[in-house]
Amino acid sequence: MIGEKKLFDILTKVLSHSKADETEIVFSGTESGLTRYANSQIHQNVHENNCKILFKSVIGKKIGVASTNSLVKTDLLKTLNNSFEIASTQPENPNYPGLAGKAKYKTIKTFDEKTAKFTPNDRAKVVKKIIAISDKKGFDLAGAFSTSSGEIAVVNSKGVRAYQPFTSATINMIAMSGTSSGYAAGTSRNVNDIDYAKLAQRAVEKCEVSQNPVSIEPGTYEVILEPEALASLLEWMNYIGFGSKAFEQKTSFLAGKVGKKITSDQITIVDDALDTSSIAFPFDFEGVPKKKVPIIQKGVAKGVVYDRMSAKKAKKKSTGHGLTPEESSEGAIPLNLVISGGTAKRDKMIEKVKKGILVTRFHYINGFIDTPNAVLTGMTRDGTFLIENGKIVGGIKNLRFTDRMLDAFKTTVAVSKERDLVASWWSAVGCIKAPTIHLKKFKFTGKTEF
């Protein structure tokens, strides 16, 4: 960790050397450790200390981006100059909106000292403890446990000075018998907020109950999708539908549907980076304050998120969803999806199902089949159960689903009040907060052998 004052000092000194009309610098630094375990022992254990400094130089409306991972002054100045040279060789971008101006950001606590100081030895002790829980049932345990700390800063020539330190802790685990597996996962800013033993117990129980699974035929079933399963569907819907680029190029299933009812009125999805019960973050990579953005409200499509460039094209204002300068050609994308909770109690939802399937999680979802219709496919994994007359009767072999998601969400029966945080690859700045959901119709189109 460099710290706010020193980091601003380094970055603003470099900024002062810029010859461009406008200049932006984005700094992202992390110190992260990740412990992977399989066959009930640690097999990969890594540590990384790295940073990235991205420079955006603008001459008129000509934009150049260059980056380095060296904080040595000469390297920083050389990279700044590279971005200027790149800009000078470019044609003008008529959509360039100018850099963001100075702003105030919500004060959010995103850093936990204990998480930052968590050592490889501390992680190994946690892993040893959860392996012991799995050992009691004779199951193998596999998973990954990461802890990281870091800081993100954005400075620009129009006065933006944004800085935020952060920590993150994420664990997943899969208990495995010869015929079954069970999954559990947790994520938090604070490493000590995760109940590792409880998660291990859940993974072991799922593995135990789903032993010797039976094969059932594909077809349309009533389903209970646990938070991990629902979040993975939403992660793909987000990617193909909730971002500005997909909306602009009309490949999004929301294109042409804003203001129209597209799902059950029990479905409300917002992007809310300021929700401090989730993985919150106060600003985007352009230094714009994060705004809460409704995507689907009581089943009605409301819109998508924007960065400065896409907002200009759409004649909107940025919602604070800009990515880093090198990713900005992908447009804006939500990083903090929150699916509203309902009124159902999670442990009572199964009781309402006469014959159906409980899905712990999905595997290898793909949403490119037919994006305007939000067709997704994927496999169930690590805990798929048959429900009969309101009770889980045992495990079933994994199934492939292929379905139009908006149609599936039109059949929502209930949404749980309780919600979990589900980690994503962007866990430093966000995650998905998801409930358990009960759908009347969900289409399974294939099956596998385990």
Add this chain to the structure above:
Amino acid sequence: MKDKLKATIALLKAKGVEYADCRFVRREVEHIQVTNGTVDMLSRDLNVGVGIRVLVNGAWGFASTSAVSDADLKKTANKALQIAKASAITLRHKVVLADQEAFVDHYTTPCAIDPFLVGTDDKINLLVSLTDALTKEKKIQRAESNMGFFKTNKLFVSTEGAEIEQDIIESGGGYYVIAVGGKEVHKRSYPNSFGGDFMTRGYEFIQEMNLPAHTDQTIDEALQLLKAKPCPDTVSDIIICGSQMALQVHESCGHPTELDRVLGTEISLAGGSFMQPELLNKLQYGSKIVNINADATIEGGLGSFGYDDEGVKAQRTPIIENGMFVGYLTSRETAPVIKKRSNGTMRADGWNRIPLIRMTNHNLEPGEWELDDLIKDTKKGIFMGTNKSWSIDDKRLNFQFGGECAWEIKDGKLGQMYKNPVYTGITPEFWNSCDAICNKNHWHVWGVPNCGKGEPMQTAHVAHGTAPTRFRNVKVGVSK
């Protein structure tokens, strides 16, 4: 830098490690993207650092740093030692490495034109001219063209005496259009979807692709998709085009033969494999005409290199011979499980990642058919176009892959175009239904620059030599 790495190795030796290696990686990346004539992105990145891997009492530790002073390297080496000791807390089976000759060598990829010395204007002009040509039809609402270039310098030094330097240049690009008409929105790409085609070659590869020559066909096919019928739900013979075959080989043969995945080390992310060691030399994976090899020595293949990131020399390994499953992709740690030495497939996505078993150039060897003859020989079927979607279960058995488009085959001729084609199967059943592979005239090594694996996520550059291939009685069209 080599002296710094050697000093670090000497330090680790003095601390009594069983094994250690240090990798310095310096990587330059340039990416240019143009949309509808406007440069969306022109970025250059320089990334430098050192990764240190140590084996202590049978347990691994790895630490990496972007700061490369002597003091930083010493601190990082000590961190790696500390991590290895932490790993040992849960140790049940000690890591044993297969024997390996310690090479001292320098490898360089072939490159006629250094892409980093080609003028930015030239690159932009080509990309802009492509999107200009692609948007001449009103219904083509978006055209995006891109190029990517990578220049990597790697130094590998180990406690066993290896000193290997490699300079690798990679180049590639492509384009796509989005056609919009009424409620229909369709994408068509060239020469392949998701970024185009890539090789370990210089800018000459961009020139040889002759991207401007294919814009009219791309527009035409995108417009046809607006009027195309949905691909029917049926069981049909299918011919899969070369680039889609690359994806088929990648997902259903490449990943399931990575021996680390087979032994369970990837369970926490992408799962395991049905191709377990007890099936080696026993599983009839495919029909007798199916021959698949992993060959890191093909000149220009995106999965080609001189040495892997454990210092093992690049080589060619049979994976499927006459349909029989005969080999794995291995590492020094996993090879002893099948009583072999490593066949050199351990690669890391930069200095800050550990090496994992990765595909190299995983190739389906060409058969004997001319494509025209193969289509003529197919009375009723479907010809599957460029990849659009992919999904496979966590043991690599049940797969479902989709294309940007397909064509009906009727009485040995290509007929109407279909939209949103999808086909599905169970891996060994599917490969055993393979009855024809096109010959070397239709065989191409497709570069795949976005193969994901591991935690933290690593992206590998791999490739697949493939040609159009026919499969009998395949389930087609389940997307409705």
